[in-house]
Amino acid sequence: MSRPLSEHIPSILVVTLSAAFGVCLLETTGVLAELISADSVTGSSDTVAVMLQIVASVFIAIAVYVGAIVTANTFATIIAGRTRTIALYRLIGSSAAAQRRAVAREGLAVGAVGSLLGALIGTGTTVALISVSVATGLMPTANYRFIEPVIALPIVAVMLTTWLASWIGSRRVLHVSPIQATGGAVEKSLDEAAGNRGRNVVAVVFFAFGGALLVLGMIIGMVNPVGVLVGVVGGLFSFTGVVLGSQLVMPVALRLTGRMFGRSAPARLAAENAVRYPERSSRTTIGLVIGITLVTMFAVCVETYQVIIREAQKTNPEVYQGVDQMLGVTVVVFSVLMGFSALIAAVGMVNNISLSVLQRTRELGFLRALGFTARQVREMILAESAQLTIAATLVGLVLGTFYGWAGAQSLLGSITGSPGLVLPSVPVGLLAILAGAAAVLTLVASVAPSRRATRVVPVAALAVQ
Incomplete structure (x- = not known):
């Protein structure tokens, strides 16, 4: 084998x-x-x-x-x-x-x-x-x-x-x-995935426990930077809960995004496909969720980091003399980390959607045999991929914003002149860049494999082993 x-x-x-x-x-x-x-x-x-x-x-x-x-x-x-x-x-x-x-x-x-x-x-x-x-x-x-x-x-x-x-x-x-x-x-259906109570309970416990540790980390961080270590453990636990419970989380987000693509036959079928097999959908999207979460986390963290340092610098200029160069280097370092995160998201998304489409040759052949044209099949795959991408982006933005804010707050909350608890600082341009990148990802990830799949004769596709 x-x-x-x-x-x-x-x-x-x-x-x-x-x-x-x-x-x-x-x-x-x-x-x-x-x-x-x-x-x-x-x-x-x-x-x-x-x-x-x-x-x-x-x-x-x-x-x-x-x-x-x-x-x-x-x-x-x-x-x-x-x-x-x-x-x-x-x-x-x-x-x-x-x-x-x-x-x-x-x-x-x-x-x-x-x-x-x-x-x-x-x-x-x-x-x-x-x-x-x-x-x-x-x-x-x-x-x-x-x-x-x-x-x-x-x-x-x-x-x-x-x-x-x-x-x-x-x-x-x-x-x-x-x-x-x-x-x-x-593949497990939605009902079968929802019925996996043991895994679902573990997912909820991990997420709740991780969230509590994140809050605790921020509280400890107000007096000692070691609070960020508690927060990291909380972040790992909470995100593991998201991964374990993704077959429950993603269908909710997919249902909301599925309504954005109209009532045509390809759009409706795409909406149903996205939630019919949550294991498949979660495998396809979790890579992008990780990437978007990382990019957002690093961006929000460095923005909030700069806000805290600048506020502390105003009240204690002598302590933070010469800190501007350090801030510049830190921004560069985090920019590289965001670049790697974006690459991981892109490759993971393209790879998993491509594999998913090619592994569904029999399914697509059956649709062709029922009367779907090659164009309708491609429209369905594009709509389904767009739903997965939008849902993953929304989930990643929410998680990344919270993780980045919690990280900066727990690490720098105790520095000299700290302004205390600050609101998360989200780069406005980040949302536009992520939206554009997600649109490009959707096209790249779905168009090429769908063309290859729809070139197969329906009878031959149904005979695939």
Whole structure:
């Protein structure tokens, strides 16, 4: 059952970006630490040193977590599309354990290749960023260290989580009987997903517990920056709750967005398809939710961060003398992080929608056989993709705004001259950029695979195994 590595190029790309994201996070944080430590004002502050260590820990946690979620989701999509093939192997005598081991080996190979490529790309990006910053005078010339032992953490973590994702994703194969190889794809309906009470209860508990920790982190952050660590744990718990409960969360958002596309047959069918199989919809959208959440989180965090620093600077100018350069460097660092986040969102969205469309060749062939034209099928796929994109963007904006605000508030709430609790600062241009980018993503992700799918003769599509 083992597939050639070339068939996993989209998965390798996602893993590469996840690893590069983690490596770049840690390396830029290290360079920022060197720069701040060398400053005559900020370098002598014990509080600044503690904050840098905290920020580094936060970035490690974010990098590992994002890598785990994105790669797990991508591999789950691939496994879902192979259910029939795996069932056929079982039908002719292969054991479920053998199929699962084969999938796990593929996951390990994909993780190893992607992680190593990500390490190279992440380091190259950091070196280029620092070189440009030095050349433009944004940062002083110095012997910055890039390759540190700590960067092995996201590399190994992403590789292992990819392997683990393939193992967990293949678990569904154990519940598919060989006779089901003659049937359609195995996807849970909305009622079946809603009836999974154990998972739903865990999702709600995780989300509520994580939200409480986020609030607690902000309260602690008013007296000590260590509150951000509590907030990070809360963010991981709450977002895990969103991921686990996505088959319940996304249909609600999809129903609201589905009404925006009129009452034509393709639009109505797209609206029903988006909520009929919530597992499929959540797999398709969760990558974009992660990306939008990260972009929004970093943008809101750095905006709120600047507001807090500026307010503190007004009341204590002598303490924050020379802080302008630090703010400039911080903005550049966060801009790079937003760029990586946007890439992860784009690749994850395009990859999952493309896989989803191509895995539905039989379904699309059936619609063609019933009288749908190729144009109507493409309109349906475009409308469905647009619904998924809009819903994911809205969810990501809400989560990212809250996480970014909570992060900045819990980290800087206790600094000298802090204005106390401030409102989240959302960049106005961010909403317009995300809306435009989401529209482009929808077109890229849906048009090409839908054209390939609709070129198949209806009779041939119905015969796909």
